[in-house]
Amino acid sequence: MIRPAPWLLGVGLVLAGPATVAGQGPGTPWEMPLRAGPAAPAARGEARLQFAPSPFGVAVTADGRHRYDVRITAENLPDPATLGPYRVLLAWETPRDLSTWHRLGVVRNGTSLVGTADHNKFLLVITAEPDSLVTTRSGPTVLHGMSPSGWLQQFLTHPLFRGMSQ
């Protein structure tokens, strides 16, 4: 694990200035831009996170991970049949190490409420699949994105400090 040397962090902060990264982040902790995959370069989309219903307003798991309902708004999605032997576009949630894949739901042009995500940091991947009940991701990627919490990263690996940790 890389730990920032205090002096290096100080130099970085001085170089950063007070407004250097304004606008680089996701804007709010709720917005999640999606990028087109190579199989569907014209696809556009974004995900909106909202706390899942909870009597407490703030939905969390027993171990404290936030639980978000995921709404995906997309356009220019291809007909999955044009990408191969596929019939649906499915959203998946996976942590950054890709260790587990949680099937969410079907994505269509327009807005789709696809399910609940509860990893601290996660990727959303929309793939073409044979049907909506598959348990394993197999088809080509149409859209993908990183949760806003992905912007939380070690300072010396932050784009601001790229190259300073060597």
Add this chain to the structure above:
Amino acid sequence: MGHDHDGMAMDMPIPMPKGMVMLPGLVGLTPPVAPFLPGMVADPAGLPSARPSQVVALADGDTLDLTAGLVARTIRGRTYTMYAFNGQVPGPMIRVARGATITVRFHNAIDLESTVHWHGLRLDNGSDGVPGLTQAPVEPGGDHTYTVRFPDAGIYWYHPHVREDIQQALGLYGNLLVDSEDPDYYAPANREQALMLSDLLVHHDTLIAFGREAPDFALMGRVGNLLLVNGEPEYRLDVERGEVVRFHLTNVANSRTWNLSIPGVPMKVVASDVGRFEREEWVASVVLAPAERYVIEARFAEPGRYPLVNAIQAVDHYRGEFEPQVDTLGWITVGSRPVRPDHASSFAVLRHNTDVTAEIDRYRDQFDRAPDKTLHLTVAVSGLPLTTVQFMSVDTAYYHPVEWVDGMPEMNWLSTAQQVHWILRDEATGAENHAIDWTVRQGAVVKLRLVNEATSFHPMQHPIHLHGQRMLVLSRDGVPTTNLVWKDTVLIPVGSTVDLLIDAANPGAWMLHCHIAEHLGAGMMATMHVVP
């Protein structure tokens, strides 16, 4: 680097999370306020020892003498000079029947001005306990008489409304339990427990001093490293097998939001600030923001030892990672003898409180209209250390909707209400905090929209409390609430927009403010005038 029992670095002026260093440019700095600790001239050995809370059952027309005083409080073997109501931590639990009115003769025997606020009660405005608004502050040695009425059943609490960051943190809080005249108000339970959750910030076995002229820890509020239930670091409860226990939970911490659970034990949430939910719900854990209350029922079906835990995901701002943290607050031991009566069958049923729904139905035609007022929650800063300003500009690339612990304690400590100005801003006029002109007619139903800005210098969640009225949380970010309950405090996460419906039935001048004590001390308050 040495670490104490909480995994905190010890060679710093304040406790720092394990492995965290103070930033260059902050080393050697101290908050620009004089340090304050209670009874600085008092020897704890000469003070009475704090005692556990006692239940004081009062009838309509009764009078209670309530004194805020200095006590010696021993926690984990270390004795501190702290505060207590009537020598008890928590203060006496006042238990009354709904509809009662009592008189409380308050005596201030601490070394600061004080008052008593009766949190959540729709009482007469003159007894609301807000200095400069409903009364003059009570000087040390002074007295004030409150007339306290209880129009609603439920769990409430009382605390000072002067320098809450100090007085509340050091022990001045107590519960008010208001019983309904309806014996079937709650499902049957074998036992009731009132738990007041707080924390205390200590280092090298001493209290971290408070700011004398203004609160310190103004960015995030003071987040303690000793977690306390009813003032003690380890809660204990012995129950019989099969007992249903009704827990009345109150968060009296300055800033901490809790996520409580009893692993292996089913729980349901039945009520919150000002009464019951429309429908009871099974829950895996209970999220409790400062000043909120929830009533939980749990059934201990099997013998054994069960922990009461606070489990959260802390944000490590340096490493850019989430860190799971689990603190065990206490233990519930379940014996092998079966309890009588056995409420297993009634516990298995989630009640639908049709009377609650019917009463709320009277307000539903107001749910969908445009807000009457929109307030933005934001912050302005000036004069903070340059390193803090620069660090924050990087760190705001992402803000977690709810920060569960203090991930930047040194910057937080060095920030005071002299540099940090928390703001409620009226969208229509631009007026801020007390400059907001807000008058409504008694009996009006007011729709208030709160927007917690995500792009300020330091976005943070805010538990917003309205005095003297009750309100419904209609929606969050446009998604309607489907199980309503009357509230007086609502948590607004970073970047969220929350619509509230206020039942402005109670005349007077009522504060609306953030209940993070340091945010209140840094200005985050406004007044709603309800006129006949």
